[in-house]
Amino acid sequence: MTSQSYQIPSWLSGRLPRYTSYPTAPQFTDMEPETFAGWLGDMKKSTPLSLYIHVPFCAKMCWFCGCNTIITSKYERIRAFTDILLKEIELVGDLLGKDHPVEHLHFGGGSPTILNPEDFARVMQMLKARFRVAEAREIAIEMDPRTLTEETVAGYALAGVNRASLGVQDFDPRVQKAVNREQSLELIETTIGWLKNAGIRDINFDLIYGLPLQTMASLEDTIRKTIALEPARVALFSYAHVPGMKKHQAMIKDEELPSNEMRAWMPLRAAELFEEAGYLSVGMDHFVHPEDSLAQALADGTIRRNFQGYTTDHAAALVAFGPSSISHLPQGYAQNTRGLKPWREAVSAGHLATVRGHKLSDDDRLFGEVIQNIMCRMKVDLADVAAHFGQDTDRFDESVARLKPLEAEGVIECKGAKIEVKTDQRQIVRAISACFDQYLDHRNDNGGGNRNGNAREKYSRVL
Numbered sequence: 001m002t003s004q005s006y007q008i009p010s011w012l013s014g015r016l017p018r019y020t021s022y023p024t025a026p027q028f029t030d031m032e033p034e035t036f037a038g039w040l041g042d043m044k045k046s047t048p049l050s051l052y053i054h055v056p057f058c059a060k061m062c063w064f065c066g067c068n069t070i071i072t073s074k075y076e077r078i079r080a081f082t083d084i085l086l087k088e089i090e091l092v093g094d095l096l097g098k099d100h101p102v103e104h105l106h107f108g109g110g111s112p113t114i115l116n117p118e119d120f121a122r123v124m125q126m127l128k129a130r131f132r133v134a135e136a137r138e139i140a141i142e143m144d145p146r147t148l149t150e151e152t153v154a155g156y157a158l159a160g161v162n163r164a165s166l167g168v169q170d171f172d173p174r175v176q177k178a179v180n181r182e183q184s185l186e187l188i189e190t191t192i193g194w195l196k197n198a199g200i201r202d203i204n205f206d207l208i209y210g211l212p213l214q215t216m217a218s219l220e221d222t223i224r225k226t227i228a229l230e231p232a233r234v235a236l237f238s239y240a241h242v243p244g245m246k247k248h249q250a251m252i253k254d255e256e257l258p259s260n261e262m263r264a265w266m267p268l269r270a271a272e273l274f275e276e277a278g279y280l281s282v283g284m285d286h287f288v289h290p291e292d293s294l295a296q297a298l299a300d301g302t303i304r305r306n307f308q309g310y311t312t313d314h315a316a317a318l319v320a321f322g323p324s325s326i327s328h329l330p331q332g333y334a335q336n337t338r339g340l341k342p343w344r345e346a347v348s349a350g351h352l353a354t355v356r357g358h359k360l361s362d363d364d365r366l367f368g369e370v371i372q373n374i375m376c377r378m379k380v381d382l383a384d385v386a387a388h389f390g391q392d393t394d395r396f397d398e399s400v401a402r403l404k405p406l407e408a409e410g411v412i413e414c415k416g417a418k419i420e421v422k423t424d425q426r427q428i429v430r431a432i433s434a435c436f437d438q439y440l441d442h443r444n445d446n447g448g449g450n451r452n453g454n455a456r457e458k459y460s461r462v463l
Contacts, residue, residue: 093130117155
């Protein structure tokens with residue numbers, strides 16, 4: 001890695017969407033539950049599904065957290081949540097019917113492993129009663145290593161889990177203390193042993209850069225320890241410091257955060273270390289072992305990006321359960337209410353908890369496919385996309401014009417209708433995608449605004 005090969009563009013100081021959806025969640029507007037119910041009822045029989053379960057509880061707050069989560073030490077709250085979750089699965093299952101095979105099932109949060117094996121098994125039993133879950137290629141769960149025992153890990157495996165994502169974040173004890181998430185290397189090693197002994201061998205790590213007290217040397221140490229543990233996939237996310245939105249982030253001292261310049265170098269150095277160890281770079285922030293299924297999806301062009309990040313999942317519909325969860329159906333997006341109480345009240349009354357969403361337009365699908373290609377493959381053939389949607393390439397003229405400064409800076413290479421991101425510019429791929437975002441106010445050089453006037457803090461930093 002040489003400094004001469006990379007200049008930090010001025011617009012990197014702005015905030016841009018992560019493009020786990022298009023349009024992104026800030027563009028959603030009010031939606032009646034009946035609209036989502038109609039979409040579910042119109043789903044063709046035997047349409048493959050992906051399912052997502054959001055468990056909004058944690059035993060302890062991490063200061064860096066940007067998720068919708070509730071801190072609790074009372075398991076009766078979690079048991080009561082599980083009871084309502086079962087009703088929501090029944091409700092949605094009644095609307096969809098039982099003919100839908102499930103390709104992927106993902107438990108996220110919060111910390112879904114706060115569910116004890118008994119309640120987790122209850123949820124799995126209900127899902128199997130309502131959907132063809134036995135056909136799922138992947139049943140994944142996000143795990144907090146601090147809350148696990150060998151018995152709970154065995155219980156998850158018995159219920160069908162075959163992939164686990166461990167919230168590692170950073171191995172430096174000083175950084176861990178600064179973000180209120182202390183967990184030793186030995187704990188992670190023990191957890192991996194439990195997982196493998198239980199038959200869960202597809203193990204992912206979640207890491208974060210840009211945390212307080214993090215240095216280049218400490219990040220390198222975390223990367224090397226990660227490589228030694230041989231996870232199948234690694235997600236390296238950038239920390240988004242938005243204390244105005246997440247009050248607990250005020251516990252993190254601004255002066256302890258790495259500089260913007262350091263943040264710019266961190267993902268580059270991380271990518272260098274992972275690639276030297278034989279991992280493949282996927283998109284802007286994932287690294288994958290060559291033998292993992294995501295590597296094959298990258299090679300054959302079937303890789304996709306959704307709310308869980310980069311995935312092999314290309315089911316026609318994503319149906320989500322739990323507070324704040326977002327479903328993605330062929331017709332559009334539908335999001336549940338964020339609050340636990342209104343979600344519980346709606347489902348208890350026999351209603352869907354949908355409050356926001358977005359019906360997809362032809363333009364949304366057109367530009368969304370371009371952004372998918374850029375985010376997943378680091379390239380796009382605009383002529384191919386236009387032809388697929390029955391459009392002319394001149395529909396992209398304004399977006400292509402916005403790319404000219406990036407082409408001049410050497411970020412991308414344009415050959416006719418083909419656009420390719422330079423290998424060493426992956427970490428700013430969101431800025432490239434933003435040129436095709438029809439909801440951003442492109443009068444702002446850094447892409448921070450949008451048509452609906454939402455605050456810039458709704459987006460995270462490019463780096």
